[in-house]
Amino acid sequence: xxxxxxxxxxxxxxxxxxxxxxxxxxxxxxxxxxxxxxxxxxxxxxxxxxxxxxxxxxxxxxxxxxxxxxxxxxxxxxxxxxxxxxxxxxxxxxxxxxxxxxxxxxxxxxxxxxxxxxxxxxxxxxxxxxxxxxxxxxxxxxxxxxxxxxxxxxxxxxxxxxxxxxxxxxxxxxxxxxxxxxxxxxxxxx
Numbered sequence: 001x002x003x004x005x006x007x008x009x010x011x012x013x014x015x016x017x018x019x020x021x022x023x024x025x026x027x028x029x030x031x032x033x034x035x036x037x038x039x040x041x042x043x044x045x046x047x048x049x050x051x052x053x054x055x056x057x058x059x060x061x062x063x064x065x066x067x068x069x070x071x072x073x074x075x076x077x078x079x080x081x082x083x084x085x086x087x088x089x090x091x092x093x094x095x096x097x098x099x100x101x102x103x104x105x106x107x108x109x110x111x112x113x114x115x116x117x118x119x120x121x122x123x124x125x126x127x128x129x130x131x132x133x134x135x136x137x138x139x140x141x142x143x144x145x146x147x148x149x150x151x152x153x154x155x156x157x158x159x160x161x162x163x164x165x166x167x168x169x170x171x172x173x174x175x176x177x178x179x180x181x182x183x184x185x186x187x188x189x190x
Contacts, residue, residue, distance in 0.1 A: 034111040060174035061093040068092040102147035111156045126161035129153040
């Protein structure tokens with residue numbers, strides 16, 4: 001059934017047996033389901049992507065963690081972005097961009113058919129979301145955590161922003177090298 005629903009989503013076909021109204025009270029549709037903050041679907045989708053990326057990283061990296069807490073910021077430090085005491089990112093791992101280099105990742109998924117994006121070029125929307133994540137975490141990760149930061153931005157239509165694409169290409173390259181598989185076969189299964 002999931003495969004059939006995925007095909008229907010991909011081609012814009014109706015999905016049978018969905019409720020007429022969302023739990024928020026609005027008329028239900030696929031587009032509404034992909035953006036509504038009620039019902040838990042957004043969190044489920046985000047966590048599934050996070051966990052899948054962490055599983056890919058575990059194949060080729062070390063010290064992979066999901067939802068690592070960031071080091072608390074000292075009140076004397078002036079760091080732009082998220083300064084919450086118990087802030088956390090989605091994934092951390094060592095060895096992706098360099099042999100012992102630690103990198104922290106944060107996932108964001110947006111729906112390109114949302115009203116706020118209808119008149120915008122998709123590249124600019126990806127760039128907007130990458131920049132939001134960078135403003136929120138990059139300086140804190142670099143200055144306090146002493147590691148690099150990679151935002152992983154995806155759309156609900158299956159596309160990904162440039163840094164997420166580079167992330168997947170690098171993992172596929174490392175898996176292909178480790179397993180002696182052809183890179184094309186590895187990247188196509190990701």
